[in-house]
Amino acid sequence: MGMKTDIKLIDEKGMRIDGRRPDQLRPIKIEAGVLKRADGSAYLEWGKNKVLAAVYGPREAHPRHLQDSAKAIVQCRYNMAPFSVSDRKRPGPDRRSVEISKIISEALESVILTELFPRSSIDVFIEVLQANAGTRCAGLTAASVALADAGIPMKDLVVGCAAGKIGDKVVLDLGKEEDNFGQADVPLAIIPRTGEIVLLQMDGDMTQEELFKAIEMAKEASLRIYELQKEALRRRYAIVAEEEKEEIASMEEIKEEEE
Amino acid sequence: MGMKTDIKLIDEKGMRIDGRRPDQLRPIKIEAGVLKRADGSAYLEWGKNKVLAAVYGPREAHPRHLQDSAKAIVQCRYNMAPFSVSDRKRPGPDRRSVEISKIISEALESVILTELFPRSSIDVFIEVLQANAGTRCAGLTAASVALADAGIPMKDLVVGCAAGKIGDKVVLDLGKEEDNFGQADVPLAIIPRTGEIVLLQMDGDMTQEELFKAIEMAKEASLRIYELQKEALRRRYAIVAEEEKEEIASMEEIKEEEE
């Protein structure tokens, strides 16, 4: 936050540099079930962010000393592809991605019925293919769809969304310049059904009122994103049902052959 | 050893640059039981050296392939805080601290009744908060008090102390300039009760006679340090006894409440 600049982030009409209104999200596109090998997956575009999420599990947690005899552990690995940012990022986890992996793991754990799978691990892999501010919220949103696609029992989906402060105004879903030159960023994640906040960070400079307004704005927007998640899953189920029909048909063919 | 210098390490009266006589130790202060979480601990100031030692165990040795079915293993980790020296030290073990950890582990193992705790590990952590020549002896001396504070059965305490050669004279307990510009350093550790030497290193240039004189000087001094160790433990036991009295009293209160 807070690099100095002459860029005017909000114009006279209250519009943002990419033409959005203060409470407007960037365009979001979600597709579930995009990978074959993973147990569940999702692809998400959020503005210029491009994110893949994959889920494996529940499977045996290893190494063994990680196992919890009372519940499954949720292990998220958030990773940025080396080519996803302006200057090539060295492969492997840096400190930032370790922290993000941790808070996303905690947020996802809040909805997964982990007690159903003692000694197991539910592994979530988020790959940022192109980054453009807001990748942790995008990754978490995609991961939650991938978990549903994998059939992991959950209380609800989780939705990530950020709000922030730029040009002394509270706005939704900061873009890259807004993130670089703005005054505050508040990434959060909620469980839409209960309104519980399961991820919350903030950095910058905000009065309490501004902070509360930002949280409310992000909460409200996350309900819209929730609909996109559910829509992606509905499309996915339709395709799966179709494929299963075909599969059953072809299995019947095989049976006939074998007979 | 042996950087060239014009500094006169011994003056005409045979006194050293910090005003000590050849056979004089720097001031030493020991306090036992300074940490709550560890099973045993000690804080030691030796001249400008400031050292903390903590002991955990006997506890299950892990990873398992380290376990010895006949005895406990003693694992010491000597570590310098990044801010403990003039130029910041990068965190994590360097080659010097790996070697020191090894020889301190061996010296401590010589007094611990390891055969009482098969398959266990006794873990000793030495943190150098400020370093000023002689930290391995200071750390070992503190670690031995921490082991006693943890109630680990031992044949005796171990005492570390160095002697060396500066300005062609054999002297006790080199200070920082003496270490940098002197001619030889002989860190050693003994078991006071038996006089056994359990740590011994030397580097520099000494005749056999000088070496023997240095060892004798350090041996003699270690008996004085031994008294400081025992005194620290006596003070510690007095406090513990006091606390236990209070605890019993308060437990009796609780009992009364519960009744």
Place this chain on the structure above:
Amino acid sequence: MGMKTDIKLIDEKGMRIDGRRPDQLRPIKIEAGVLKRADGSAYLEWGKNKVLAAVYGPREAHPRHLQDSAKAIVQCRYNMAPFSVSDRKRPGPDRRSVEISKIISEALESVILTELFPRSSIDVFIEVLQANAGTRCAGLTAASVALADAGIPMKDLVVGCAAGKIGDKVVLDLGKEEDNFGQADVPLAIIPRTGEIVLLQMDGDMTQEELFKAIEMAKEASLRIYELQKEALRRRYAIVAEEEKEEIASMEEIKEEEE
């Protein structure tokens, strides 16, 4: 391959810069059983290459998750000593040696009767003491002798040998300058008894016909190297038989003493 140069790698008479004919190997010297601690070992000089190979096993594979319940795993570690090349090589595996270790492991596995030793590991260590082009073939050839020296049951020995293209000619066994400034290199390894090719790499630029000619040349040469391997093992067995005789004699002495 393919650094530009003015060096003429083949002269008018078709001879190479080190005086060899196109199909001539550099001098090769093999000695089996050169180390005491290892279960089997071999030392090999191939031109200026100097290579040691040692074998341990079959022994329990560890860590355990590497174990294969149906057969032994073959783990080769190809390593270059830091002083084996012109510019000191940093100790530890680099990407090149990881790849070479992998393909040598695979080539050796092709002849070892691994199914006789489930859950075991057969560990092969190749140390390049001096490198001068062709170390992977030299290492593999030595390793195969070391395996035989260790008494590991094998279908046959494996022989490594390279051919290549320099100055538009296909030649055998490239030397260092030929490797640096030549047009193609084709390292391969065969099982002499069956003619099977168990290691094959190529880089450079060759027509199909040139490639086939290179393979044939290397195949033919490997039969000559095979003879050197067998000769080294025969000499080794003779010495072992001699030593065993002496050992039995001395054991009889001991017995007599004991009686």
Place this chain on the structure above:
Amino acid sequence: MSQETVAQILRDYIYKSLMEKKRPDGREFFEYRKIRIEPGIVEVAEGSARVHLGNTDVLAGIKMSIGEPFPDTPDVGVLTTNAELIPMASPYFEAGPPDANSIELSRVVDRGLREGEVVDLAKLCIEPGEKVWIMFLDLHILDYDGNLFDAAALASVAALASTKVPAAQYELGDDFRLPIKNWPVMTTFAKIKDVILLDPTLDEEKVADARLSVYTDQNGHVRAMQKGLSGGFAYEEVKDIVKMA
């Protein structure tokens, strides 16, 4: 007893205590533990402070040197924060490179210092684009009884406030005190079932559902926040916590 049984007993004990409006150590729900600050205890460091927060014990040390600024901020000094959860402090800390917990700790403290504008970094420029003062803040956790965030944040600010810039050594004039701009405060709350507690101990953290740390400056502005653990907060709870912080 298995680890799970021990955990269950601890949970039951703390729940029961909280239902009776008591914390295990006798504190009120919104009462801090006793704080003791010892600044300057590592003389060889340019700055240092040891903070005892109850039995939690954190030592912060500052080393200063001269180096190049970051290309995108050529005229300000550089502050680098590192935290080591050394195995001395807890049976659960292991030797080795920083794990997720110590990385989160150092990053949260670092964001707090940065966003809270604790050090006036503009005054640490020597030659724009060429030479600036570099500060290394190292957090050494000596004894761990919960709420590392607040203890570490406090130790960091105290260590920075005690720091003398060693200008003389580099022939850059007299040594001077590090210019401190703000002295913001980190306040951490834990949620156990539906109870919110200030300054949790280790035992309380172990049974907590969620944690929220709020970094506020002297004007009551929020400068940084970090939520932790796998439970959630209702929005009203967040509001209450921020107002209290």
Place this chain on the structure above:
Amino acid sequence: MSQETVAQILRDYIYKSLMEKKRPDGREFFEYRKIRIEPGIVEVAEGSARVHLGNTDVLAGIKMSIGEPFPDTPDVGVLTTNAELIPMASPYFEAGPPDANSIELSRVVDRGLREGEVVDLAKLCIEPGEKVWIMFLDLHILDYDGNLFDAAALASVAALASTKVPAAQYELGDDFRLPIKNWPVMTTFAKIKDVILLDPTLDEEKVADARLSVYTDQNGHVRAMQKGLSGGFAYEEVKDIVKMA
């Protein structure tokens, strides 16, 4: 069922299928799977391409910067290849530094690009001995269903072909397309018992005895080869494969 039992069943199933001249997915022995190439999908990278080879899914990205040439090749650009077998792509891939498989993959692809002279490196020299263009090719394996070599080689060439050199950004004239000299092709065969197959799937690779990859240019010249797995090829088999490649 134990892993070995599963492997045995797979083996039997595939053998039986091959004996009947059928591959499990219905392909001919020398038939490639469907290929889909999406160039330029990572706009922030200077070049990129995603290749779907059946269900194998590889994303290649190119980042360019300016740096020093290698001392022994002072007047040509530098290409560095790295492959990450990220755990997203397969339950058998683990997080962590590149293992032997990913190192082999990146080295084989790198050799192919280098020996096949795909990029005209001589045109990437800015100042001989001082400044050249540096290309980082990163291969991100997203979904793994066998034959990574061919998919990765194809994605690499497609990504390079899509690359714009960001000259304007460094005030070195207009951006220009990366000069592509050759467009060679990697072709991988697997041997299962005595059957040779083109473009093996993961299941086929699992039961294969040996693998051979051949990199040929537009003139039919062989530029690189790599044999894999612990089985061998008869010389005649190698010849047949090279002729087909």
Place this chain on the structure above:
Amino acid sequence: MSQETVAQILRDYIYKSLMEKKRPDGREFFEYRKIRIEPGIVEVAEGSARVHLGNTDVLAGIKMSIGEPFPDTPDVGVLTTNAELIPMASPYFEAGPPDANSIELSRVVDRGLREGEVVDLAKLCIEPGEKVWIMFLDLHILDYDGNLFDAAALASVAALASTKVPAAQYELGDDFRLPIKNWPVMTTFAKIKDVILLDPTLDEEKVADARLSVYTDQNGHVRAMQKGLSGGFAYEEVKDIVKMA
């Protein structure tokens, strides 16, 4: 048989032997094993020597290059020592970064070379504060049968003595022999119960209580010492050993 049983049998066997004033390999208590030195066997290195001490086999290689001196010693050359306990040499050595044993070995040898002033480092300065000769001494342990310290120290000195400084290659005049000032000797003793032995084998080291290495120069001065293992020495024992060394 369990490892402990094997160890016990070895212990009993060696004790019994020593009680009868015999060492398992027939040597006297203060007798060295046969030493064979092969200098210069790695021609590509600037210096090298292989030392066979009984069945212990150590190869030392020296590589030289030009670099910057350390800031606090601007006018002398730099010697860096590294030891690799490669898994070839013993079933107990593992591949990977140097462990405590190899670090101790390289540091003890390094201290010996440094304190014993083996190389006249002052003659290796090219331009004070700018350019000096850098020596890398790499110790490669090929076969391990005890007493690595003495074998490695001997191999190091022999390798240094065989070293030619490649001055011509850098256009700094003719190549010249590395200037050797002293040729000190490391002597290692083991204590088993109350018996002191010179040059312990691996089996003897395994049952030893303590070990003492003494590095003495041609004037009988002691230049370095290192005690090892978890047992102790009486002061009189140390005196006897030093006098013998």
